[in-house]
Amino acid sequence: MALFEEIAAEPSESVPVRRVTISVNGERRTADIEPRLLLAHLLRQGLKLTGTHMGCDTTNCGACTVLFDGKPVKSCTMLAVQADGHEVTTVEGLGGASELHPVQESFSDEHGLQCGFCTPGMMLAAKALLDEVPDPTEDEVRWALSGNLCRCTGYQNIVKSVLSAAQKLQGQSPADGS
Amino acid sequence: MYPSRFRYEAPRSIDDAVGLLQAGDGEAKVLAGGQSLVPLLKLRFASPEMLVDINDLPGLDYHRADPDGTIRVGALCRHVDLERSALLADRQPTMAAAAPMVADPIVRNRGTLVGSLCHADPQGDWASVVTALGGHVVAQGPDGRRTIPIGEFVSGPFQNTLAYDEIAVEAVIPAPEGTPAGGYLKLERRVGDFATAGTAVAIETSGGVVTRAGIALTGVGGSTIDAVEAARVLVGRPLGAEVIAEAAALAAQAAQPKSDHRGSAKYKRHVVQTFVERILTRVGDTTERAA
Numbered sequence: 001m002a003l004f005e006e007i008a009a010e011p012s013e014s015v016p017v018r019r020v021t022i023s024v025n026g027e028r029r030t031a032d033i034e035p036r037l038l039l040a041h042l043l044r045q046g047l048k049l050t051g052t053h054m055g056c057d058t059t060n061c062g063a064c065t066v067l068f069d070g071k072p073v074k075s076c077t078m079l080a081v082q083a084d085g086h087e088v089t090t091v092e093g094l095g096g097a098s099e100l101h102p103v104q105e106s107f108s109d110e111h112g113l114q115c116g117f118c119t120p121g122m123m124l125a126a127k128a129l130l131d132e133v134p135d136p137t138e139d140e141v142r143w144a145l146s147g148n149l150c151r152c153t154g155y156q157n158i159v160k161s162v163l164s165a166a167q168k169l170q171g172q173s174p175a176d177g178s
Numbered sequence: 179m180y181p182s183r184f185r186y187e188a189p190r191s192i193d194d195a196v197g198l199l200q201a202g203d204g205e206a207k208v209l210a211g212g213q214s215l216v217p218l219l220k221l222r223f224a225s226p227e228m229l230v231d232i233n234d235l236p237g238l239d240y241h242r243a244d245p246d247g248t249i250r251v252g253a254l255c256r257h258v259d260l261e262r263s264a265l266l267a268d269r270q271p272t273m274a275a276a277a278p279m280v281a282d283p284i285v286r287n288r289g290t291l292v293g294s295l296c297h298a299d300p301q302g303d304w305a306s307v308v309t310a311l312g313g314h315v316v317a318q319g320p321d322g323r324r325t326i327p328i329g330e331f332v333s334g335p336f337q338n339t340l341a342y343d344e345i346a347v348e349a350v351i352p353a354p355e356g357t358p359a360g361g362y363l364k365l366e367r368r369v370g371d372f373a374t375a376g377t378a379v380a381i382e383t384s385g386g387v388v389t390r391a392g393i394a395l396t397g398v399g400g401s402t403i404d405a406v407e408a409a410r411v412l413v414g415r416p417l418g419a420e421v422i423a424e425a426a427a428l429a430a431q432a433a434q435p436k437s438d439h440r441g442s443a444k445y446k447r448h449v450v451q452t453f454v455e456r457i458l459t460r461v462g463d464t465t466e467r468a469a
Contacts, residue, residue: 015183016183016185016186034183035184035185035229036180036181036182036183036219038220058220059217062282065284071287072284072287073284073287074284077212077213077217077285078212078216078288079186079209079229079231081188082212082231082233125283143283144283146369147282147283147285147369148284
């Protein structure tokens with residue numbers, strides 16, 4: 001896959017290029033990339049998964065958050081080459097083709113987004129929390145999302161959305177047979 | 179922002195990694211958690227010719243206690259592991275208090291304690307904690323391993339004393355002789371911001387008397403500050419209000435803050451004094467109850 005057309009001129013032969021294979025949203029993707037390519041850029045420009053947003057580009061805002069082997073990381077602060085052999089989940093991998101993940105549903109129901117820019121990162125950080133702590137307290141939600149900034153300052157409803165998603169997911173858990 | 183071009187290597191053994199650093203001849207840099215290095219590469223404050231990614235090195239993601247109580251933290255132990263550590267919660271209060279305050283939860287999933295020490299940012303929390311605890315760093319190079327006391331390891335802002343072909347493989351906290359106590363407090367404007375001021379206090383007590391003390395300051399000087407005088411007044415005395423006030427005042431004197439958008443120098447000094455007092459008072463109350 002020629003990623004460089006999207007980002008920069010085709011590199012000359014002297015530029016080191018590495019082949020990486022990354023599982024992105026459950027699909028095996030292979031790319032020849034320059035080691036300096038950031039994971040966020042591979043996802044957005046290379047794989048056209050533009051749901052991962054670039055916000056501050058300085059490791060502050062969390063808009064570029066993706067799940068790396070299930071754990072939230074800031075994809076602007078990781079080299080794409082480091083994801084070789086690992087699993088990455090972006091917001092596109094959260095729901096199915098036609099249905100929303102309970103976290104997405106709750107963000108919609110509870111007005112957990114205004115401009116929407118921070119939303120993918122918020123939802124992935126929320127999913128990672130709920131995977132580990134299915135029934136979090138409000139404090140735990142705020143703590144888990146403290147690395148994600150919302151410039152609309154819509155935190156109240158974001159927290160509400162995550163708490164509501166927790167309830168939904170618990171309702172779905174196989175333990176009660178539904 | 180794009181880093182400048184570099185050669186990337188991800189060795190599978192420490193020996194291979196050291197070999198690559200040697201081949202790099204001073205132009206290679208070790209990549210661990212990357213939460214400080216990658217931003218530096220993007221801003222092009224750093225543009226090494228080679229990155230040696232150590233994330234694939236086996237057996238470095240541990241933190242554990244030796245039978246004698248020495249605590250060892252491997253180069254790939256992430257902040258999140260320390261934040262959730264039952265071992266630290268049980269045995270090392272200063273580290274346990276600091277771990278959840280490092281950066282933000284997402285950065286903590288990647289960043290490492292040893293990397294933070296190497297980065298030697300005057301705003302780094304772990305350098306203060308390890309300084310207060312009198313710890314050291316184990317470096318591995320072509321001739322084997324050597325131990326570097328933290329005071330000699332951090333040699334200035336963003337400077338450490340590793341040779342170009344050495345890797346910091348472990349941080350070590352010596353075994354306590356008394357009962358360890360202490361804490362870490364940090365003032366930040368928001369989660370993930372650099373510290374306005376931070377203080378690490380690590381003491382050991384025996385029979386109600388302080389037998390060892392360390393106090394170190396974050397973000398109030400050109401480098402991590404070891405407040406030696408402040409710590410010294412505590413040793414040999416029970417933790418009473420008077421000695422606590424004395425230590426807090428000395429810690430504030432040791433701070434070398436600059437006025438900036440996070441606060442005036444006077445304010446930061448006051449925060450240091452308040453934090454030291456607060457941690458020691460809390461410890462004093464607990465020790466008294468236990469005695």
